[in-house]
Amino acid sequence: MLDIVIEARKAEISSGFAVKRILPYQLRRMVGPFIFMDHGGPVHIPKATTNSLDVLPHPHIGLSTVSYLFSGRVTHRDSLGVQQVIKPGEVNWMTAGKGIAHSERFEDPAMLAGGELEMIQTWVALPEKDEESDPTFDNYKPDQLPIFTEKGVWMRLIAGEAYGLKNKVRTHSPLFYVHVLLDQGTHFGLPIGHSERGAYIVNGSVEVNGNTYIAGQLLVFTKGVDPLIIAKEQTTLMMLGGEHLGERYIWWNFVSSRKDRIEQAKEDWKQGRIDLPPMDNEEYVPLPEGKSKPAGGPPPNALS
Structure with a gap:
């Protein structure tokens, strides 16, 4: 599951x-x-x-x-x-x-x-x-990003294809990325047609297979399984995945x-071979010295 x-x-x-x-x-x-x-x-x-x-x-x-x-x-x-x-x-x-x-x-x-x-x-x-x-x-x-609504569900397709929705966001491989709002008690499922699928709980909580999961957790689902997601309260999810x-x-x-x-x-x-932004070139983040943990503990100002 x-x-x-x-x-x-x-x-x-x-x-x-x-x-x-x-x-x-x-x-x-x-x-x-x-x-x-x-x-x-x-x-x-x-x-x-x-x-x-x-x-x-x-x-x-x-x-x-x-x-x-x-x-x-x-x-x-x-x-x-x-x-x-x-x-x-x-x-x-x-x-x-x-x-x-x-x-x-x-x-x-x-x-x-x-x-x-x-x-x-x-x-x-x-x-x-x-x-x-x-x-x-x-x-x-926002008007370029399709929205779907039905009782208890609001969703916006950020990129890729899911739930019958698609948009013109330029991607390079098969994927889906969806912003979902669920009312309390709403039943919701995963998109089909993708081998790897996850749901990050931004706020609220959900029940899956009798277990409750809360904000700050990413649920990564087993391939080929289509579980039922039940909103325990008003909940925001970011659904994402695609092909490895x-x-x-x-x-x-x-x-x-x-x-x-x-x-x-x-x-x-x-060596300065990657140009700085021409309108923001007076300071920059230096390369971390020594052994850097891969995106696990970046130096200050290194979010993205």
């Missing part, structure tokens, strides 16, 4: 800003192509501390970052010259490919006034054929099917 239940762990990504880290996990590195998942907030940010939460320019290779906000505002800048204020309900899909650097800053007027922030960020590993592709960034508005791509190496912000490519990325960042 359940392959594994992953408990979110605390990770600090900048001064005073701790997130719940879900993936990767020692006993389960990936769910489909999803190799990283952080849940930040909900948190009310005092005006005096907003700047200290900024995620400074830092690099990526071999993955796509997917940022999705429930509340708040984040300003994205990258080495392609893109500047985008990320708002709730939008999908922000940045494909690093052969290399990109970006920053995330909390400088929107609503945030500077002490607003609330809650967001989910995932990383999607790329197929080997796309690992050295040119980097791209796409922002998709094969083993991946992950070190700091780098993902690759090859160890030597990770080593090259380290040297490229140290």
Whole structure:
């Protein structure tokens, strides 16, 4: 029924800003192509501390970052010259490919006034054929993302295909990613047609096979099994998964099917061969020294 239940762990990504880290996990590195998942907030940010939460320019290779906000505002800048204020309900899909650097800053007027922030960020590993592709960034508005409703259920398809829904968010492998709201007592099932499937409980609680699971847990389901999920209270889920791509190496912000490519990325960042965002190039996160735990305990300002 359940392959594994992953408990979110605390990770600090900048001064005073701790997130719940879900993936990767020692006993389960990936769910489909999803190799990283952080849940930040909900948190009310005092005006005096907003700047200290900024995620400074830092690099990526071999993955796509997917940022999705429930509340708040984040300003994205990258080495392609893109500047985008990320708002709730939008999908922000940045494909690093052969290399990109970006920053995330909390400088929107609503945030500077002490607003609330809650967001989910995932990383999607790329197929080997796309690992050295040119980097791209796409922002998709809520009206581009199909919504389905019925009694007790509201869901938005973030990317991929699930529950008969599809959209034009550009992906590189078969996957699904869905934001789901369930009323108390609602019965809900997993999407079919995907070999690996998981449900992260953002808030609320659910019952599966007579057992109760709570916020901060990722339920990873056994292949070929279609259990019934029952909302014990009003509950928010992030459903995700897809087809496995094969083993991946992950070190700091780098993902690759090859160890030597990770080593090259380290040297490229140290030697300044990955450009900084042209509108945010006066500071950056240095390469961690010594042995870094792969995305398990990143240095400050290294969320994404």
